[in-house]
Structure formats: structure tokens, C-alpha cells
Amino acid sequence: MLCPGWATLRCRPRAAESTHRNPSLVVLPLDAARDPRLASAAVLAVGLLRSSGPHRAVPRGRRIDRLQARASSTPLGCHLWGCRCQAERDNYPYKAAEDFQQSHPSVGLLSRWRRREGAEPVDVYAAPSPLGYRTRAKLAVGPSPGGAPVIGLFARGTFEVARCRGCAVFHPAIDRALAVLEAALTALPGVQPFDHAEPESWRVTAPALRYVELTAERQTGLVQLVLLWNGERGSSAPALEELIEKLWPLKATESDVWHSILVHWRAPDPSLQREMRSKRPDAWQQCRPRTRRGMLVATVREVLDGLPFVFGAQSFQQANMGVYEQILRDMKAALQSEISAFLGSEGRGTLRLLELCGGVGAIGLSLAHAAAISKAFASVALLSTDINPEGGTLFKANASQIFSDIKEHSAVRTEFAPLSLHAALRNVEALDGPAEVLIVNPPRSGLSARSWRSGRPAGEEEAQQIRDSAVRVIIYMSCGPRSFMQDARRLTNPGGGTPPFRLASLRCYDLFPFTDHIETLGVFVREEAALAPLQSQVESRDNLKWLPWDETSFARNSTPARRERGRWQCQFLVGIEASHDFGVVGRVIGYRGSNMKRIAGASGAKMRLRGRGSGFVEAELGTESEDPLMLCVSAPDVKSYRTAGSMIHDLFTEVYTAFVDFVEFSGEAVATPPKVLVHEGARD
């Protein structure tokens, strides 16, 4: 460690083929190191002294002032990456929503945009504590001036690794694990750190530790460690084996620090220097605890807003679980309120959700679960997609855990498809039909994520595909405020040729405290005007136009209610799914058909329940109809028709009162009680 006020410059011969592997060190007063001319002169002098030709400081283009990290007496260098934890840890400036609105740069950007649109200031969720939140950290490994490995973050704009153990945002388990890892690396000089400043020929061939990823499991305090090794799987790596044995001795079956240790074999590829993930299917190997052929079974368990999830090293996991849980809660509340607003209380057959960029499905499954336990729908279908196919196995495990535990809920179907955002938007379908709710949680680039098409601004086509679809609600979680604003403008633009969306709510979350980042949750709903045609599409599925019951116009309207064979016909929409616990079929029919017998006896009309859940098999279909549940009436004359209609109206009013009591008794609220809806005339 150098004294404060001094800096170290590393330099090596310019020729790439030089055999000098270890850089020369030049120690300069900090002021001199900051002056480019003095620094270059010192580097040149070293070359002359070592008689090995002209030298250059490494890596090229590095800004001299970044050397502060090396000169500083503190081992903590996360500020060089852009973290403000050292300055703000005891005086976090954002304690309330107003603090964010006044001085957070990203919230300011969004607020100015909303103000220009004449909207309310942006709402911000202020987390109780920003310290110790980070449960997953991907850290680079690089050489220190003395050559020993340093684990940390790249100083901004460079490939120089700034050590960051002790950073206030790390979960204590991560910090403890980092200390153990650093001590092991110091004790094992054979483990070479990856050096971006080395010539390319070295970078491609050297067996070296390149990155580490640490994931803390909150419940146990254990850490899953991934060692990203610069080498082909199967190649000899004695230093790596030694490191794993040191961290987790062979005989031990359990560790008090490590949850598991995996190696991510990163086959060297000069064109993919910065890409951390290998595309090779066998790139991941579980080393501890040992499994057959290094199969991956170690999953990190997290409970998110009461639901159990598993995450794996190969797929995405949010770093701030506490704030993520709050976002999930807000998403569930938004789904509940938006769905009930546009569906009314009649309920619908199936609610279809499509999730884009779903990872292991934490958001999609949470929302499907919320919809299922609300019982507003007979069934809920979720198709979750992500470009990374490795989320699929964990998605299935999560779905079976979550839905096996609850006994009373709507029927649920869930599936995962490894699709890019662009591919999933080609036909915005969920399972067996068009999606009504779209969940999007893209990378920073928003809807234009990895868009490869030319000729159209990135993301424009994706926004148009969503507008052209049957989607009514979009739940959009974004980590890129600029791309979010662009996507929102496209989705809400009234001139887009198709019904626009309205940004119904917008909330920000400090998911990465001590940085300028902000996470945004936007809930978009179709404009009211656009809902009408969509609503009528839904109603026209059974070709019937349902009207509210009106005693004075019943049997008098211009619709020809009489059919050729001289019978008066109408249908009453039941409006509550047969599958609901309320048991609407039994309540309409009455004990042993008593209600039907009573009405038939008084009016002379015939009645029959038809549609979903009625149990009535349609002759032409050979099965129950997919139409909504309805009570069909056929009367010999207008008097019988009127009497039956009026009695059914009274019966349905009683049933609906009982339904509201039933739901409220179970602790829920019925926002809009069902109304008696009728269609006069023959049913097609």
C-alpha cells in the first residue's frame, strides 16, 4: 500500500511480442503523475534504463487522475466506479419522495418530462435503508500494482480494477465472502488474475481468474460463488482446483460461508473480450457441493412478497431484493385495480398474461398468482419469455412451487419460451390466445433491446406491435429512464394509427442507492375510447348484445323476439363464473331445481342454463359451449315471456346480493356489483 500523495504508474515495452510479462513500476508524487508530460517522461526514462526500447503506460488512454485509487490510503475504490457510498453512507440524501424530486438526476429527468406533458410530479418510493442491500455482485478480477489479484469494479472508463470490499451497499454476507476469497487468492500466488492490459495473445491463452459473481441467500447468509475462468472446460487448471479446495476443503460437505461454488468456463475469444457470459451450453460446472458430472443443482432461495422462488447462477437476479419486493407489491395492486376497472365485476373466462424479458419468471408468476387468488377469472394463463433459455428450468420449478401450495385459486397454466423480446412481439400471444396483460422488464435499452433491424428507429416496431395487439394493460419495469420515456411516448402517442395507451401511473424506486440510476414502474392502460371496440369484440364472441334489465322496455323493444316457430326467447347473462366458490349454478337453479320449477310453473316458460360451466352439451358441438354462462328462456307467448323475465330478474337480483355478501365475507371487496343483463331474441 502506498502512502497518500504518491501514485504508481505501470508500464511495459510497446512491442506486443515482448517477453517482459511483469510491468515495470514507476512511483511518482501524485501531482507529477497527474501531469501527462511528466508522467510520459518518467515512463520513457524507465524504457531507457531497462534498455528494452520505448515503454508505454498501461492500459493505453488511462487517465492519470484515476491513479488516485492506487495512491489512496483507503482500500475502498468503489467511488472510482461511480459509487457514492463513502460520502453518503451516514447522510443518505434521499429520505423522502421530495428529496428525490428535488435533487436526483434521473428522477429530475422523468419529472421534467411529466411536467411538460402536464402530469403530476413523479412518485418515488423511498426505501427504509439503502445500506447492505446488494445480494448479487459481479466483480472483476485484476492485478494490483504488486501483481496480486484485486477484486472490485472497473474504475470508470478503464479496465483498471478498483478494490471495493467494504462498500456500504454490500450485503454483510457478500463482504464476509469477499474477505475469505481475497485471503485465499493472496495465499495462492498460482492463481493468476486476468489483466486487460496484457497483449491480446496473452488474454486469449492465459489461464486466469477473470470475474467472480457472489450471490447471498438472505435466509441463510450463505453465498453462491461463481468463478469465471479464462479457459476451455476440460483444460488443465490446477490453480483453479487449488483455489476451490482452499475455499471448500474436499472432505467438508458444508461450508459456513459458501452456499455453493461454480465455475463458468469462459472459452477465450478475442472478439468477445468484454462479454462475460459464455454461449456454450456446458460452460457452467457446479464444483461444490459435488454433483454428478458437475450438474447444476444449487439454487439460491428467496421469498418475495410471501412467494418462494429459486434463482440460479446462469440467469438474471435482481440485486436489491427488498426494493424489488416493493415493486412486486405495487405491480400486483396495479394489476388488480386496472383489471377490475375494465372488466367490471362480471369476470371473464381466461386472463392471459405475456411476460417479456422474464428471467426466471419472478414478476410474471407473482402477477399470475395474484390474479389466480383473486378468483376474478375462471383461469389464468401466463407465457413467460426471455432470450436466455436457462431461465426455463428455474421458471418451471418456481411455477410448481408457487401453485402447488395454494389450494383455492382459479385454474392456472404457465409456460416458458426462450424468445427474444422481438420474437415474442411478432404475435403478441400468451397461451391459446391474444395477451391482455403485457409484462415488460427489459434491459436498459428498453423495447429496442438487441433490435437488429435497420431502416426504422430501434424500438418503434415493437411499440407498434403492442399497439396493434389486444393488450389492454402494460406493466413496464425499466432501468433506463431515457428508453422508458421514448417507449412511453410511442405507446401513448394519439397519432400512432392504432388505439393509444395512457400512462396510468408512474413510480420510481432507488434500486441502486448511491448511484444516479433509478428504476421505474409504469402502468399503461388503453384509452377509454379504445376500449369500446375491444369490449365489443369480447361481447361479439357469442354474438349477443347484453343490455341492462329494463322492465318497461322488456318484450316491447324493436328486436323481433318471436321466432318462426312462434316462441319468445331471451337470455340472461349469469355474470359469475360457474367455477367460482360461490356456486352460482346451484343458486340459480335452486335446491333440486326448485327455482326453475317455480318460475316455469308460474309462467309456462322453459329455461335452461347454457355456456361455460352449465354442463349442457350443445348438439352441434358435442361439448359444452365456450359462450359465457347464461340462462336461456323460451316462452309460448308474450305474457309467459314477461312473467318469466320479471321472475328471473328478481331471482338474479337476490343471487347477486348473496354474491356480494359471500365475497365480502371472505375479506375482499366487489368494486362493481353484478347487474342483470339480458339479450332478447334467439341465441345464434
Ligand SMILES: C[S@@+](CC[C@H](N)C(=O)[O-])C[C@H]1O[C@@H](n2cnc3c(N)ncnc32)[C@H](O)[C@@H]1O
Ligand atoms: C432486467 S432483467 C429482468 C429479469 C426478470 N424480469 C426479473 O425481474 O428477474 C432483463 C432480462 O432480459 C433478458 N434479455 C436481455 N435482452 C433481451 C432480449 N433482446 N430479448 C429478450 N430478453 C432479453 C435478460 O436475459 C434478463 O433476464
